[in-house]
Every structure is written in C-alpha cells, then in structure tokens.
Amino acid sequence: MSFPCSDQSIRPRKMQSASLPGVMEAVRCWCGDVCKVKEVTDFSDWLGMKFFMCANYESDPPESISTYVRPPSPPPLCMYYRWIDTEMPDWAVTEIRERGRRAWASLDLEERREKAEAEEKAEQKK
Incomplete structure (x- = not known):
C-alpha cells in the first residue's frame, strides 16, 4: 500500500x-x-x-x-x-501492448507507402 x-x-x-x-x-x-x-x-x-x-x-x-x-x-x-x-491490472497491460503494436504497425505501413511513392516518382522521372 x-x-x-x-x-x-x-x-x-x-x-x-x-x-x-x-x-x-x-x-x-x-x-x-x-x-x-x-x-x-x-x-x-x-x-x-x-x-x-x-x-x-x-x-x-x-x-x-x-x-x-x-x-x-x-x-x-x-x-x-x-x-x-x-500494479496495473492484466487487462490494462494487454491494452497498452496492443495499442503499442497497432501504433508500430501503422507507422510501418506509412513508411512503406512513402517508400513506394518515392520509388514510383523515381520510375516516372526515368
């Protein structure tokens, strides 16, 4: 306590x-x-x-x-x-981990999209 x-x-x-x-x-x-x-x-x-x-x-x-x-x-x-x-309850720990996982997945998706757009622009310039 x-x-x-x-x-x-x-x-x-x-x-x-x-x-x-x-x-x-x-x-x-x-x-x-x-x-x-x-x-x-x-x-x-x-x-x-x-x-x-x-x-x-x-x-x-x-x-x-x-x-x-x-x-x-x-x-x-x-x-x-x-x-x-x-200590935090188990459901809260799970929620924090899940939100973190979703945030990283969203960031990864955004980075992939930006990389694909950059490659597409490079292809168009050639």
Missing part, C-alpha cells in the same frame, strides 16, 4: 468511480470523511489502477477554462489521495 499523498502533479487526470476490491474497507482522509474510490481511465502508467480520493476534493476543472475567466471558488478542503493498487 502506498502512503497518502498531496502531490497533485502525479495524481491521474482522467478517472471514473469504482468499487472497492475484495474485502477492503474504505479509509478516511485528512479531513475525516470517508474517501471515494476512483479508477484511472487515462492512457498512462496507471491505467486501470484504483485509488482513494477525498470526497471533498472536486476533480480538476476543464483545462480550456482560463483561471481569469473562471469565477472564484474556495480551494478544495482536502487534497488527499492514496493508491489502492500497486
């Missing part, structure tokens, strides 16, 4: 509500409230991993909104979060 953290630079940006795995019980955060359980949906090193997050901490506002345009609001009461999982 990991230690509670307030370093928001490593907290996932895209997440969804999740359920607690197994017989684990919910924890309380620094402000004393029961934490929400979230699962990372962002395609990152944490894909599919679950973590506790303070119920009083609202998710980040949309990035397109400027801080100067957004109406002033109070800061979050508590920025507590703690990882439940220490």
Whole structure:
C-alpha cells in the first residue's frame, strides 16, 4: 500500500468511480470523511489502477477554462489521495501492448507507402 499523498502533479487526470476490491474497507482522509474510490481511465502508467480520493476534493476543472475567466471558488478542503493498487491490472497491460503494436504497425505501413511513392516518382522521372 502506498502512503497518502498531496502531490497533485502525479495524481491521474482522467478517472471514473469504482468499487472497492475484495474485502477492503474504505479509509478516511485528512479531513475525516470517508474517501471515494476512483479508477484511472487515462492512457498512462496507471491505467486501470484504483485509488482513494477525498470526497471533498472536486476533480480538476476543464483545462480550456482560463483561471481569469473562471469565477472564484474556495480551494478544495482536502487534497488527499492514496493508491489502492500497486500494479496495473492484466487487462490494462494487454491494452497498452496492443495499442503499442497497432501504433508500430501503422507507422510501418506509412513508411512503406512513402517508400513506394518515392520509388514510383523515381520510375516516372526515368
């Protein structure tokens, strides 16, 4: 298990509500409230991993909104979060490998197409 953290630079940006795995019980955060359980949906090193997050901490506002345009609001009461999982689930590892394989296959196909076009242009010049 990991230690509670307030370093928001490593907290996932895209997440969804999740359920607690197994017989684990919910924890309380620094402000004393029961934490929400979230699962990372962002395609990152944490894909599919679950973590506790303070119920009083609202998710980040949309990035397109400027801080100067957004109406002033109070800061979050508590920025507590703690990882439940220490490793990515098997399905997430498989998904990352498959996306990588498809990306390399797409790149290879594009390179072959460019090479064929270059050879065709060379043939036409002769």
